[in-house]
Amino acid sequence: MRLPDGYQERIYTPQQARSVEAVWRHEEPQAGRSLILPDGRCDVIVRYNADRAVVPRLVVTGPATQSYWVTFEAGDRWIGVRLRPERGGVLWGEDIGVAQDQVALGEAAATRVPELARVCVVGAREEALRQALVRFVEGRALPPEGHRVGESLRRIHLAGGRFSVSELAARAGCSTRHLNRMFGGTVGLSVKVYGSLVQFHRALRLVCDAGGSLSDAAFEAGYADQAHMTRAMRRFGGFVPSDIPEGLIRPDVSGGLWGGRAT
Numbered sequence: 001m002r003l004p005d006g007y008q009e010r011i012y013t014p015q016q017a018r019s020v021e022a023v024w025r026h027e028e029p030q031a032g033r034s035l036i037l038p039d040g041r042c043d044v045i046v047r048y049n050a051d052r053a054v055v056p057r058l059v060v061t062g063p064a065t066q067s068y069w070v071t072f073e074a075g076d077r078w079i080g081v082r083l084r085p086e087r088g089g090v091l092w093g094e095d096i097g098v099a100q101d102q103v104a105l106g107e108a109a110a111t112r113v114p115e116l117a118r119v120c121v122v123g124a125r126e127e128a129l130r131q132a133l134v135r136f137v138e139g140r141a142l143p144p145e146g147h148r149v150g151e152s153l154r155r156i157h158l159a160g161g162r163f164s165v166s167e168l169a170a171r172a173g174c175s176t177r178h179l180n181r182m183f184g185g186t187v188g189l190s191v192k193v194y195g196s197l198v199q200f201h202r203a204l205r206l207v208c209d210a211g212g213s214l215s216d217a218a219f220e221a222g223y224a225d226q227a228h229m230t231r232a233m234r235r236f237g238g239f240v241p242s243d244i245p246e247g248l249i250r251p252d253v254s255g256g257l258w259g260g261r262a263t
Contacts, residue, residue, distance in 0.1 A: 019087045019137045023130060027077040034072075035245055037204075038064035038236055040189055040197045042088040042099070043080045044113060044137065046120060046129045050075035056120040056129065058109040060091050062099030063188040065197065067238045079126055081133045085194065086149040086186045090140040096188040145182045148172055152179065152191070161199025162222035165191050200236045203229050207241050214241050 021041065027050075040063045048056040063085070083090060091113065092099040110117035119132045152172050156163055168191065169179040176191075183191050203221035210217065218229035230240050239245055 018142065019083055019090060019140065020081055020134060021084045022082045023080070023134060024082065025077065025079045025126070025130075028072045028074065030074045032072060033069050035067055035069055035238075035248055036064075037067050037201075037248055038101075038197060039082075039201070040065065040187065040194050041085050042083045042091050042096075042188070044083075044091055044116065044133055045078055045080035046116075046124075046133065047076065047078050048124070048126075048129075049073070049077060052123050055122050056124055057106065058113070058117055058120050060104040060109045060112050062092060062096075062102035063088055064101055065189065065193060065236065066101050067236065077126075079130050079133070081137050083137060084150070085153055086146045087137070087140075087142060088188045089143065089146075089186055090137055092188065096186065097184045099188045143186070146186045148174075149182050149186045152183075153187075153194075156191075156195050156198055160202045160222060161195045161197070163195060165195075196232065197236060199223075200232050203232065203241075204237070204244070208244065217241070 042063055043059075043061045045059040045061070046056045047059055048054060059080075088096045088099065104112050110120075113136065116132060116136055119129060152168055155168060155171065165176050165179070169176040172179055174182075180190050183189060183194065187194055189197075199221055203217055203223065206212070206217035206220055207214065210220075212220075214229070215226045218224075218226045221229060223229040223232065226241075233239060233241055233244075237244075
């Protein structure tokens with residue numbers, strides 16, 4: 001399954017950036033809509049239009065666990081920064097714990113990140129917007145627990161979302177309750193929900209790109225059976241493995257090119 005036309009993304013490695021996971025842009029030549037898949041990350045986005053008279057619109061997203069449709073007009077464009085999952089507090093502060101599936105638009109977004117609201121003016125150049133987004137995200141410090149959560153996140157990804165929460169907590173040197181508390185205060189999701197998202201994306205990649213049977217994909221992704229995988233795809237994507245929509249905006253949750261998100 002190919003990425004939608006007009007989508008570009010640059011993945012940042014841990015050595016390149018402290019907070020930024022990817023910088024992406026998307027443009028649409030005609031009106032329509034796209035299905036955005038959840039990735040458990042936060043993004044800060046500017047939506048604008050090829051018509052430079054249109055005022056750019058600031059968008060701040062919380063960690064998504066549900067898919068949603070975005071409608072757009074001809075010439076609509078987006079430029080965004082996807083934060084590393086443990087950096088959600090950079091955008092949401094203490095509200096990260098209640099930011100799941102939330103989207104701040106307009107005045108709400110401007111109140112949350114006033115420094116960025118000031119660059120959303122008529123005629124703003126795309127490169128200036130990109131630099132402002134990256135500079136804002138990179139200029140925020142990570143709290144101490146974020147570093148511990150980052151190591152646990154790495155283990156979750158290495159396991160493809162298949163892990164024991166108790167074992168993960170033991171490796172982090174804390175209780176499962178405390179690990180979930182740290183995840184809630186940095187990622188904005190529980191350990192289990194975040195791991196389920198990683199497993200969902202692994203299964204989706206296997207179904208779309210590997211070309212094997214659905215039962216084989218379910219087994220490889222770590223689900224109990226095909227029905228278990230079907231329930232996960234219906235929960236996070238709103239579709240079933242045998243009927244995956246074309247033109248998905250698919251966030252990268254593993255470090256390779258897999259798509260992005262728009263709002």
